[in-house]
Amino acid sequence: MSHNTYITKMVVVLTLVLGITQAHSGTVLHFKKGALNTDSQASFSQLATGQSTVQQKTNFFVVQFKNKITVENKKFLRRHGEIINYVPEDAYLIKASVNSINKIKVSTDIQAVVPFFSSFRVSDQFASLSVFNASNKARVVIKLTSNKELEPVLSQLKGHSIVASQGKTIYLDIKLQDLPALSIIEGVEWIEPYSQPKLMHIDLQNATGFENQGQKTMDDITGFESGTKIMNFDTAWARGYTGLNQIVSMADTGLDSGKVSTLHSDFQGVLSGQAFGMFARDWSDPMGHGTHVAGSVIGNGSKSQGLIKGGAYNSSMIAQGMWSPVMENLSVPPELSTMFQAAYDLGARIHTNSWGSPKNLGVYDVYAGQVDAFMWEHPDMLILFAAGNSGQDLDKDGRIDPGSVSSPATAKNVLAVGASENYLLSGGNQTPLGKLRPGPTKWSAEPISTDLLSDNANGIAAFSSRGPALDGRLKPEIVAPGTNIVSLCSTVEGSSPLWGGFNEDYCYSGGTSMSTPLVAGAAAVVREFLIFNMGIAVPSASLIKAVLMSSTDDLFPGQFGFRNQGQELLVPGPNNDQGYGRVNMEKATQRGKFVSVVDDAVSLEKDYEYNVPVGGSGMLNFVLVYTDAPSSISASKALVNDIDMYIQDPDTGVTYGVSDRVNNHESVILTGIQSSYVKVIIRGHNLPVTKNGKVPFSVVVTR
Numbered sequence: 138m139s140h141n142t143y144i145t146k147m148v149v150v151l152t153l154v155l156g157i158t159q160a161h162s163g164t165v166l167h168f169k170k171g172a173l174n175t176d177s178q179a180s181f182s183q184l185a186t187g188q189s190t191v192q193q194k195t196n197f198f199v200v201q202f203k204n205k206i207t208v209e210n211k212k213f214l215r216r217h218g219e220i221i222n223y224v225p226e227d228a229y230l231i232k233a234s235v236n237s238i239n240k241i242k243v244s245t246d247i248q249a250v251v252p253f254f255s256s257f258r259v260s261d262q263f264a265s266l267s268v269f270n271a272s273n274k275a276r277v278v279i280k281l282t283s284n285k286e287l288e289p290v291l292s293q294l295k296g297h298s299i300v301a302s303q304g305k306t307i308y309l310d311i312k313l314q315d316l317p318a319l320s321i322i323e324g325v326e327w328i329e330p331y332s333q334p335k336l337m338h339i340d341l342q343n344a345t346g347f348e349n350q351g352q353k354t355m356d357d358i359t360g361f362e363s364g365t366k367i368m369n370f371d372t373a374w375a376r377g378y379t380g381l382n383q384i385v386s387m388a389d390t391g392l393d394s395g396k397v398s399t400l401h402s403d404f405q406g407v408l409s410g411q412a413f414g415m416f417a418r419d420w421s422d423p424m425g426h427g428t429h430v431a432g433s434v435i436g437n438g439s440k441s442q443g444l445i446k447g448g449a450y451n452s453s454m455i456a457q458g459m460w461s462p463v464m465e466n467l468s469v470p471p472e473l474s475t476m477f478q479a480a481y482d483l484g485a486r487i488h489t490n491s492w493g494s495p496k497n498l499g500v501y502d503v504y505a506g507q508v509d510a511f512m513w514e515h516p517d518m519l520i521l522f523a524a525g526n527s528g529q530d531l532d533k534d535g536r537i538d539p540g541s542v543s544s545p546a547t548a549k550n551v552l553a554v555g556a557s558e559n560y561l562l563s564g565g566n567q568t569p570l571g572k573l574r575p576g577p578t579k580w581s582a583e584p585i586s587t588d589l590l591s592d593n594a595n596g597i598a599a600f601s602s603r604g605p606a607l608d609g610r611l612k613p614e615i616v617a618p619g620t621n622i623v624s625l626c627s628t629v630e631g632s633s634p635l636w637g638g639f640n641e642d643y644c645y646s647g648g649t650s651m652s653t654p655l656v657a658g659a660a661a662v663v664r665e666f667l668i669f670n671m672g673i674a675v676p677s678a679s680l681i682k683a684v685l686m687s688s689t690d691d692l693f694p695g696q697f698g699f700r701n702q703g704q705e706l707l708v709p710g711p712n713n714d715q716g717y718g719r720v721n722m723e724k725a726t727q728r729g730k731f732v733s734v735v736d737d738a739v740s741l742e743k744d745y746e747y748n749v750p751v752g753g754s755g756m757l758n759f760v761l762v763y764t765d766a767p768s769s770i771s772a773s774k775a776l777v778n779d780i781d782m783y784i785q786d787p788d789t790g791v792t793y794g795v796s797d798r799v800n801n802h803e804s805v806i807l808t809g810i811q812s813s814y815v816k817v818i819i820r821g822h823n824l825p826v827t828k829n830g831k832v833p834f835s836v837v838v839t840r
C-alpha cells in the first residue's frame with residue numbers, strides 16, 4: 138500500500154473533550170449578497186445602500202439565535218409565525234406579522250431580527266443595473282417561500298410575460314429594470330437568471346479524428362466498450378448482483394422508439410415511460426442521448442452476445458422524456474419534484490440525470506435546492522446528476538482548473554458524477570485533446586494537449602467538471618468511465634449517432650453524461666446487495682452513497698504520474714478532481730469488506746455511539762454520509778445540519794476525526810490500530826432542521 142503515507146497525513150488527530158458541547162454564537166448571516174454581522178451597525182448600513190427604497194414593510198424576517206437552535210426555540214417561533222427555512226448561522230427565514238415579530242424580539246435567546254430585505258433576494262449573476270442595460274431582456278427564475286404564495290404572486294405579475302409556473306417556481310421574461318420591483322413582492326424568496334439546461338455529453342459533431350470508418354464486428358470487441366469492465370462489474374455480476382428487482386428512472390431526451398412494445402431488444406427491462414417535454418406526444422428519443430444513457434444502466438446486450446451491456450442489466454426502468462420536438466431541446470419542468478415524484482410513485486428509488494446548467498458553475502441554485510428538498514422528503518430515493526463537462530485549463534498550467542461543476546450537481550444530497558477515462562485505443566474519437574474543437578482555448582498546454590480521451594483508465598477526463606462548489610463543498614463525489622463509451626443508438630429516424638456508430642445497434646459517446654448512468658447502475662446493484670445480502674429492507678440514499686464512496690479506486694496521481702507540471706491529481710482522494718475515486722463494484726459487493734453498516738438518526742442532545750471490531754490488518758475506512766435539509770437559496774452556505782464523525786481508540790485514548798463544517802459527508806482512514814475495537818461517535822454538532830428532533834445518517838466501515 139504505497140498510499141499509506143498520504144492517507145495518514147489526511148487524518149486530523151483531535152484530542153476532544155467528549156460530551157461537552159461548546160457554546161457557539163451566531164453573529165453572522167451568510168447571504169449570497171454578502172455576510173451580515175448582526176453585532177455591527179456598520180454592517181447594517183452597508184446593506185441598506187443596496188436596498189430598494191421602494192420596499193416599505195415586509196412580513197418576512199430573518200431571526201437569528203444566540204446559540205444553536207433548540208427544539209424549544211423552534212416551538213417558540215412556530216407559536217408566532219411560519220418557519221420557511223434555515224439561514225446560516227443559527228437563523229431562520231420566517232413569515233410573521235409585525236406584532237408577532239415584536240413578541241419574538243424580546244426573547245433573550247434572540248441575537249437579531251432582520252427584515253428579509255429585497256436586496257437579499259436577487260442573484261448577483263445578474264449584471265448590475267445601469268441606464269445602459271435597463272431595457273435588456275432576461276428570463277428569470279423566481280423561487281417563492283411556499284406553494285401558498287404562487288397565486289398571490291402571480292396576481293401581482295399581471296402584465297409580465299409568464300413563461301411557466303408550478304409549485305414554488307415561476308419563469309418570467311422581464312426587462313432588467315423590473316428586477317427591483319419584482320424583488321419586493323411578498324413571497325418572493327429568490328430571483329436568479331434562467332439558464333437553459335444542457336445535455337452533458339460532449340458534442341463532437343463536425344470535429345476531426347473520428348474513427349468510425351466501417352462497422353465493428355463482435356470479433357473487434359475488447360470488453361472495455363461499455364465502461365463496465367473498468368468498474369469491475371463482472372465480479373459483482375458473477376456474485377449474482379445484476380440489479381434484479383431494482384427500478385431506475387432516467388430523465389433525458391427520451392428512450393428509443395418510446396413504445397415498450399417496439400423498443401430495441403436490449404431494452405427488455407423498460408416498464409413504462411412518461412413524457413415531460415413541451416408539446417411532446419410520447420417519450421421517444423429523436424435525439425439519441427437518452428437511449429445511450431439508458432443502455433449504460435439497463436441494456437442487456439442481446440444484440441452483442443452479452444458483451445455490451447449496462448451495469449444493472451437485470452434492473453427495470455421508468456423512462457422520462459424531456460425532449461421538446463418544438464424547441465428541439467430539453468424542456469425541464471420548473472419543479473423537478475414533478476418528475477422525481479412520478480418516478481417514485483412507480484417504485485423507482487434511483488433517478489439518473491445526465492443534464493444540467495453549465496452556466497451556473499459551482500452555484501447552489503433553485504434546481505439544486507429542489508433536488509435537496511425532494512431527497513430530504515424522500516430519503517430512500519437516490520438522485521444522480523452529471524458533474525458537467527466544463528473542465529478546462531484556461532491558465533494553461535497543464536492542470537485542469539477548479540470550480541466548474543454545473544447545477545444541480547452542486548446539490549448536497551445528489552451523487553455528482555465526474556468522468557474518468559475509458560480504455561479504448563481505437564474507435565470513437567482518438568483525437569488529441571488540443572486538436573478538438575474547444576482544444577485551442579481549453580486544453581492547449583501539455584500534458585493535456587497531446588493526451589487522448591481513452592488511453593489511460595487511471596486518467597480523469599480533461600473535460601470532467603472539477604469542484605469545489607462556490608461554498609467550498611467537495612465535488613464531484615465520485616467518478617466513472619465517460620470517454621468513448623459504447624451503448625445503444627436510438628432507432629428513431631434522424632437521431633444522432635453521437636460520437637459515431639460502432640455498428641447498427643451501438644454507438645460511441647463521451648461526457649459525464651455517460652459516466653452518470655454507469656454509476657446509477659452501480660447504485661442499483663449496491664441497493665440489491667444491501668437488501669439481499671446485508672438484510673437492510675429499505676436502504677437510504679445516503680447509505681448507497683456511503684457504500685459507493687467507500688468502495689472506490691483512488692486514481693491518485695492520475696495518468697500523468699508525478700510530474701511537477703501537469704500532475705492530474707495533487708493528493709489522494711477525496712479531492713475535487715476525482716471525489717472519493719472511481720467506483721469499484723468488486724469492493725462494493727464484497728461482503729467480507731464490510732465491518733459495519735449503519736442507517737440511523739442522531740439528535741443534538743445525545744451522541745450516537747457504537748463499537749466496531751478492528752480485525753487483523755489494523756486498517757479501517759470510515760465514511761459518514763447524510764441527506765441534509767435544503768437551506769434558503771439566498772444563503773451563501775448550503776450546509777444546514779452539521780453532523781460529525783469521530784473514531785476513538787480505547788487503548789491509546791486518541792480520537793480521530795475531521796470536524797468538517799461544509800460537507801454532508803466525512804471520511805477517516807485509520808491504519809496500524811492495535812486495539813481490538815474502536816468506538817464510532819456520531820455527533821450532531823448543529824442540527825437546526827430535524828425530523829422529530831433527529832437527523833438520519835449513514836456510516837459504512839470497511840476494511
Ligand SMILES: [Ca+2]
Nearest residue numbers: 530534536538
Ligand atoms: Ca490550470
Ligand SMILES: [Ca+2]
Nearest residue numbers: 588589592596
Ligand atoms: Ca488520456
Ligand SMILES: [Ca+2]
Nearest residue numbers: 779780781797
Ligand atoms: Ca460535520
